[in-house]
Amino acid sequence: MKLSQDIIRQLAETLETAELECRPVTKITDAYPEMDWEDAYAIQDEIKRRKQERGVRIPGLKMGLTSIAKMKQMGVEEPIHGFLTDYGLQPDGARIDTSRLIHPKVEAEIAFVLKRPLQGPGCHIGDVLAATDFVVPAVEVIDSRYENFRFDLKSVIADNTSSARFIVGGSRDAHAVDLKNLGVVLRKNGEIMSTATGAAVLGHPAHSVATLANMLGARGRTLEAGTLILTGGVTEAIPVRAGDSIVAEYQDLGSVSLSFA
Numbered sequence: 689m690k691l692s693q694d695i696i697r698q699l700a701e702t703l704e705t706a707e708l709e710c711r712p713v714t715k716i717t718d719a720y721p722e723m724d725w726e727d728a729y730a731i732q733d734e735i736k737r738r739k740q741e742r743g744v745r746i747p748g749l750k751m752g753l754t755s756i757a758k759m760k761q762m763g764v765e766e767p768i769h770g771f772l773t774d775y776g777l778q779p780d781g782a783r784i785d786t787s788r789l790i791h792p793k794v795e796a797e798i799a800f801v802l803k804r805p806l807q808g809p810g811c812h813i814g815d816v817l818a819a820t821d822f823v824v825p826a827v828e829v830i831d832s833r834y835e836n837f838r839f840d841l842k843s844v845i846a847d848n849t850s851s852a853r854f855i856v857g858g859s860r861d862a863h864a865v866d867l868k869n870l871g872v873v874l875r876k877n878g879e880i881m882s883t884a885t886g887a888a889v890l891g892h893p894a895h896s897v898a899t900l901a902n903m904l905g906a907r908g909r910t911l912e913a914g915t916l917i918l919t920g921g922v923t924e925a926i927p928v929r930a931g932d933s934i935v936a937e938y939q940d941l942g943s944v945s946l947s948f949a
Contacts, residue, residue, distance in 0.1 A: 731846035752920060752921075766903060769904075794829050803819060826856045872886070930949055
C-alpha cells in the first residue's frame with residue numbers, strides 16, 4: 689500500500705459524499721498518482737464500512753470489466769469487483785429518480801444467488817453451478833462519481849465500481865438454462881440498443897463468479913451462502929436520462945424493466 693490510513697479515510701469520505709450529494713468530483717489519482725490496487729480496494733472497503741456503520745445492509749457483490757476484449761483494451765488481467773447496497777435494490781418496473789444520480793447508464797446482467805459458500809483459490813465454473821441456488825435476470829444502473837466520466841481503473845475501484853442501483857427479475861434454476869448461449873436484448877424507449885449472449889461475460893457468466901471467489905480468496909475472504917452476485921455487463925452500458933424507459937429481455941429468463949423520472 690502506498691497511501692496512509694488517514695488519506696484512505698479522507699478519500700472514502702470524498703467519494704461517498706459525492707454519491708450521497710450527487711456531486712461529481714475529479715478522479716482521485718490526479719492528486720494521488722502513486723496509489724496502487726490495494727489502496728483502491730482499501731478505499732472501497734472504507735466506504736462499505738461507513739455505510740454499514742449507518743445501518744446499510746450489503747446484499748451482494750458485483751463484477752466489472754468482465755468483457756475479455758475490454759480487459760485487453762485496458763491492459764488488465766482480471767476483472768474488478770465492488771459491493772451492492774440495500775438502498776440500491778429497486779423492484780422490477782421501478783421508476784428511478786435521476787435527481788439522485790449524476791450521469792447514470794444501464795447495462796443488462798445475469799445474476800447468481802448462492803445456496804452455499806464458495807472460497808478460492810481454485811474455484812471453477814463447476815463449483816459455481818453446484819453452489820448456485822438460482823439465477824436471475826438483472827439490470828444495473830451504474831453512476832460514476834467522477835466529472836465527465838474521466839477516470840482510470842484504480843479510481844473506479846475506489847468508487848465502488850460506479851455501483852448505484854440494480855433491479856432483478858424472477859428466478860430460474862441455473863441448470864435449466866444455457867447460460868453461455870443465453871440471448872439478451874436491451875431496449876431503450878422501445879428501440880434495440882444492444883444484443884449479446886451470456887458468453888460476453890468472461891466466456892460464461894459462472895466464470896465471473898468463480899473469478900470473484902478466487903479474487904476474494906486471495907484476500908482471505910469467502911463468498912457466503914445467500915450472496916447475490918451481478919456477474920458484469922452482458923451488454924454495453926447505455927446512457928439514460930429522465931423520461932427514458934428500459935426493458936432487458938433474456939431468453940429463458942424473462943425480462944426486467946425500469947424507467948427514469
